[in-house]
Amino acid sequence: MEKKGLLTVVSGFSGAGKGTLMKGLLSKYDNYALSVSMTTRAPRPGEVDGREYFFITREQFEKNIEDGKLIEHAQYVGNYYGTPKDYVFEQLDAGKDVLLEIEIQGALQIKKRFPEALLLFVTTKDAQTLIERLKGRGTETEEVIFKRLKRAAEESEGIEEYEYLIVNDDLETCIEDMHDIIQKAKLKASRNSEFIKKIREDLKNI
Amino acid sequence: MEKKGLLTVVSGFSGAGKGTLMKGLLSKYDNYALSVSMTTRAPRPGEVDGREYFFITREQFEKNIEDGKLIEHAQYVGNYYGTPKDYVFEQLDAGKDVLLEIEIQGALQIKKRFPEALLLFVTTKDAQTLIERLKGRGTETEEVIFKRLKRAAEESEGIEEYEYLIVNDDLETCIEDMHDIIQKAKLKASRNSEFIKKIREDLKNI
Numbered sequence: 112m113e114k115k116g117l118l119t120v121v122s123g124f125s126g127a128g129k130g131t132l133m134k135g136l137l138s139k140y141d142n143y144a145l146s147v148s149m150t151t152r153a154p155r156p157g158e159v160d161g162r163e164y165f166f167i168t169r170e171q172f173e174k175n176i177e178d179g180k181l182i183e184h185a186q187y188v189g190n191y192y193g194t195p196k197d198y199v200f201e202q203l204d205a206g207k208d209v210l211l212e213i214e215i216q217g218a219l220q221i222k223k224r225f226p227e228a229l230l231l232f233v234t235t236k237d238a239q240t241l242i243e244r245l246k247g248r249g250t251e252t253e254e255v256i257f258k259r260l261k262r263a264a265e266e267s268e269g270i271e272e273y274e275y276l277i278v279n280d281d282l283e284t285c286i287e288d289m290h291d292i293i294q295k296a297k298l299k300a301s302r303n304s305e306f307i308k309k310i311r312e313d314l315k316n317i
Numbered sequence: 318m319e320k321k322g323l324l325t326v327v328s329g330f331s332g333a334g335k336g337t338l339m340k341g342l343l344s345k346y347d348n349y350a351l352s353v354s355m356t357t358r359a360p361r362p363g364e365v366d367g368r369e370y371f372f373i374t375r376e377q378f379e380k381n382i383e384d385g386k387l388i389e390h391a392q393y394v395g396n397y398y399g400t401p402k403d404y405v406f407e408q409l410d411a412g413k414d415v416l417l418e419i420e421i422q423g424a425l426q427i428k429k430r431f432p433e434a435l436l437l438f439v440t441t442k443d444a445q446t447l448i449e450r451l452k453g454r455g456t457e458t459e460e461v462i463f464k465r466l467k468r469a470a471e472e473s474e475g476i477e478e479y480e481y482l483i484v485n486d487d488l489e490t491c492i493e494d495m496h497d498i499i500q501k502a503k504l505k506a507s508r509n510s511e512f513i514k515k516i517r518e519d520l521k522n523i
Contacts, residue, residue, distance in 0.1 A: 232506065238519030257523075264520040270513045275504045288504065295498045298481045300438065307476045313444030314470040317463075 116142070116203040117302075118225055119293050120211050120218045121277075123233025124263045126245040128279040132233060133210055135286040144207040146199050149175065152190035165195070182224065185216035192217070208293055215269040222272065229296045231289065232273035236280045322348070322409040323508075324431055325499050326417045326424045327483075329439025330469045332451040334485040338439060339416055341492040350413040352405050355381065358396035371401070388430065391422035398423070414499055421475040428478065435502045437495065438479035442486045 123129045137143050149165040151172050160166050167175075172191045175181050184193030194211055202209045211221065221228050235241040241263060245256050270276070275292050279285045300307065329335045343349050355371040357378050366372050373381075378397045381387050390399030400417055408415045417427065427434050441447040447469060451462050476482070481498050485491045506513065 234516065238516050238523070241516075241520070242523065260520060260523050264517070264523070267513070267517040267520050270517070271506055271510075273506050275501070276506050276509055276512070277504070288501065291497050292501045292504065295481070295494065295501060298483070298494065298498065300477055300479050300482050303482055304477075306482070307473070310440065310444050310447075311470070311473040311476070314447070314466060314473050317444070317448070317466050317470070 114206055116144075116205070116207040116209055117293055117296055118199065118203060118209050118211070118221070118228040119296075120213060120221050120228055120230045120273075121233060122213060122215055122218050122231070122266070122269075122273065123277070124235065124241055124266055125259055126241055126263070127233045127235050128244075128282070128285075129212055129233045131282065132277070132279060132285060132289060133212060135282065136210070136289060139286060140290060142206070142208050144202040144209050146194055146202075146209055146211045148192050148194055148211075148213065149181070150190055150192045152188075152192075183211075183213065183217040183220035185214060185220075187214060187216075194221075215266065215272065218269075219272060227299075227302050229275075229293060230273040231275050231277050231292065232270050233277045233279055234270075236278050320412055322350075322411070322413040322415055323499055323502055324405065324409060324415050324417070324427070324434040325502075326419060326427050326434055326436045326479075327439060328419060328421055328424050328436070328472075328475075328479065329483070330441065330447055330472055331465055332447055332469070333439045333441050334450075334488070334491075335418055335439045337488065338483070338485060338491060338495060339418060341488065342416070342496060345492060346496060348412070348414050350408040350415050352400055352408075352415055352417045354398050354400055354417075354419065355387070356396055356398045358398075370398075389417075389419065389423035389426035391420060391426075393420060393422075400427075421472065421478065424475075425478060433505075433508050435481075435499060436479040437481050437483050437498065438476050439483045439485055440476075442484050 121129055121133065133145060137145060147161060147165060149167055149172060151167060151169045154160065154166050176184060180196055181193040182196045182199055184191060194213065194217065199209050218230055222230055235244065242260060245259050277285060277289050327335055327339065339351060343351060353367060353371060355373050355378060357373065357375045360366065360372050382390060386402055387399040388402045388405055390397060400419065400423065405415050424436055428436055441450065448466065451465050483491060483495050
């Protein structure tokens with residue numbers, strides 16, 4: 112079977128727990144690699160260059176686009192966000208399953224360029240739970256919470272573009288679901304055309 | 318999430334161990350139901366009506382086709398084979414995951430009529446292993462083995478129509494793979510349009 116790693120796109124509602132899920136996967140299994148995006152937005156307090164994002168200038172970003180150094184990129188609230196190609200390809204070649212946490216614009220680019228990529232959408236079990244989680248942080252104003260919920264309503268428009276829903280109710284179950292879905296995706300026929308071609312030819316040459 | 322059972326089609330090379338796999342799944346988990354096909358071929362020694370097949374006449378079979386009582390049917394070596402609709406629908410409604418062990422002709426009909434059905438193809442890890450397994454039974458003439466291998470070569474033409482390959486190398490691993498793939502298929506976005514519709518509407522109505 113195919114030895115290369117699998118490219119997995121993880122999108123989902125803000126507040127649904129994408130970050131915690133990814134951390135869970137990375138700490139529990141050693142076959143995953145997390146892609147770090149590039150952005151032109153300014154670092155927030157506590158963010159470290161190369162950890163949350165690679166923080167670069169608009170000129171550098173546009174040069175990267177021109178040079179074909181990004182496998183996807185999108186603009187959001189006036190800033191660029193994109194995924195560096197080299198890191199992703201190196202990790203996939205080394206057999207690592209690469210996780211990309213990106214928005215729908217980028218997810219759709221990945222789906223088009225890499226049809227074998229797996230697209231997962233992380234959600235709470237219902238809207239009420241999402242509202243409670245966003246409020247529960249207790250750190251945001253009503254206005255910010257309202258904006259986030261409006262954003263979630265927009266994000267929900269694209270769910271059908273994703274292959275699987277990851278319903279983050281119980282965290283441990285959810286990490287296991289995600290791991291199983293990614294690992295079993297390697298058994299897809301569409302991903303194993305070399306294997307199929309070989310067994311077909313061998314059977315014909317008997 | 319969707320409470321109905323999942324319809325799973327299992328095809329694969331003769332000799333790859335489909336029967337053993339299905340038995341393993343059925344004995345290990347109680348969420349599966351095996352659909353028994355109808356056929357016009359004569360029972361072989363040891364076959365029991367309603368266990369291996371429902372053995373019926375050609376007239377009865379054609380009446381079933383006319384009455385829309387079959388969800389798929391095909392002819393093979395002059396005999397009809399088909400899947401009774403009522404049993405499958407009853408079991409799915411009761412939340413059982415229904416396994417259909419059928420050939421590619423029938424599998425393609427199921428795929429067309431029930432796009433949410435899961436299509437699995439069982440294979441050995443390579444052609445050589447298949448040859449050894451077919452010979453290893455020790456009960457067949459060279460001619461019969463040769464015919465089976467020719468048949469396998471034909472069957473291999475359709476593998477791309479299936480979603481997942483089930484590589485039967487270690488039986489226990491294989492049963493687990495199959496179980497995981499079927500259970501996780503329930504998390505597909507395409508299967509949960511009601512869930513998506515609801516969360517979308519709830520988020521919009523805040």
